[in-house]
Amino acid sequence: MKKIGVLTSGGDAPGMNAAIRAVVRKCIYHNIEVYGIKNGYQGLIDGNIEKMExxxxxxxxxxxxxxxxxxxxxxxxxxxxxxxxxEQLKKFGIEGLVVIGGDGSFRGAQKLTEKGYPCVGVPGTIDNDIPGTDFTIGFDTALNTIIEAIDKIRDTATSHERTYVIEVMGRNAGDLALWAGLADGAETILIPEAEDDFADVIARLKRGHERGKKHSIIILAEGVGSGIEYGERIQDETKLETRVTVLGHIQRGGSPTAADRVLASRLGAKAVDLLLGGKAGRMVGIQNNELVDHDIEKVLTDKHAINMEMYKLSKELSI
Structure with a gap:
């Protein structure tokens, strides 16, 4: 293999640049030409491709x-x-492709591999919802962004004796909500992987208020529903002053943490190793701090599992 391409697709995630850097420099180290494909699969179709140094x-x-x-x-x-x-890959002589993104991006990589163009996927998404890896690129940075925001909101919640509902991203996965809620001592964490009885949430808030608790923080994963609607229901039921914060795309941005930079560098370099070793249709990941690779088809059919022991612990600590 003499020429390898790299693209990023789907939602951006802090650390993607570190992964791109690792792919480019790993290729150059092995005397492989490397081409950057801009704007994901759209750029591939349009031929928006340039050689990288x-x-x-x-x-x-x-x-x-x-x-x-x-x-x-x-x-x-x-x-x-x-x-x-x-056709564009043939035009540029690109023989293998590193695809950095989430499950939607991997479906494209799988199709190209089936049609004779070897691809390796690198999991880059803040949602941490990809099976076969403990962590995805961007998750740690987004998590720390959320924690910083919650810390600031808690100051206001304390000062004004309010209940705050904070809606975080994660699509259909509750990892960001769970990790942030546990790290920040949230009273309630609502995730799509676990059914929480609304009456139980209300009862917990009322018990806290009765024992003199002046404020409460509720973390809601977007996969559960609307934070605004949930906040309105809570205020109607408890008569406690309730505010809602939807963190939105602030969670996607910012300089990547050390953990994400190192993870991205390791995964990007591993993806090149796989292509040079003749492997295709694989996704690289990290499990128990060891680099692994899995068949992309299996990754796409398996279901992401959240750590329910952590969820149980969050309930035990928020009494």
Whole structure:
């Protein structure tokens, strides 16, 4: 293999730039030409591709977002769109592709592999919802952004003796909510993987108020529902002054933490190793601090599992 391409797809995640840097420099170290594909699969279809050098990825390891930009591309879900992408790969002589993103990105990688173009996926998503890896690139940074926000909101909640509902991202996974809630001592954590009886949440709030508790923090994963609607229901039921904060896309940005920079560097380099070793249709991950790789098809059919022991602990500590 003499030429490898790299792209980022789907939602951006802090640490993607560190992964791009690792892919580029690992390739150059092994005398492999490396090409950056901008704007994800849309850029692949359009031929928005350029050769990358060592300097192309200088001074990006500390930056959030993605130097290669990202876009969602409905056309690439079709056979015709995939064939257009393959034509561009042939035009540039690219023999293998590193795809950095989430499950949607991996589906594209799987299709290309099936059609004869070897791909390796690198899990980059703040949601931490990819099976086969303990952590995804961007999760740790987003988590710390949430914790910092909750700390500040708690100051206001204490000062005004209010209940706060804080809605966090995570799509259909509750990892961000669970980890942030446990780290910040939230009274209630609502995640899609566990059913919480609304009456129990209300009873817990009332018990706290009766024993003199002046404020409460409730963390709501977006997969459960609307934070605004939940806050209105709580205020109606408890008559306690309730405010809602939807953190939104602030969770995606910012300089990646050390953990995300190191994880991204390790996974990006491992992806190149797999391609050079003749492996395709794989996803790299980390389990028990060891690098692993799995069949992408299995990753896409398996279901992400949350740590329910942590969820149980959060309830025990929030009495």
């Amino acid at each position: 060592i300097g192309s990825v200088g001074d990006i390891i500390q930056r959030g977002g993605t130097k290669l930009y990202s876009a969602r591309c409905e056309e690439f879900k079709t056979d015709a769109g995939q064939e257009k992408g393959i």
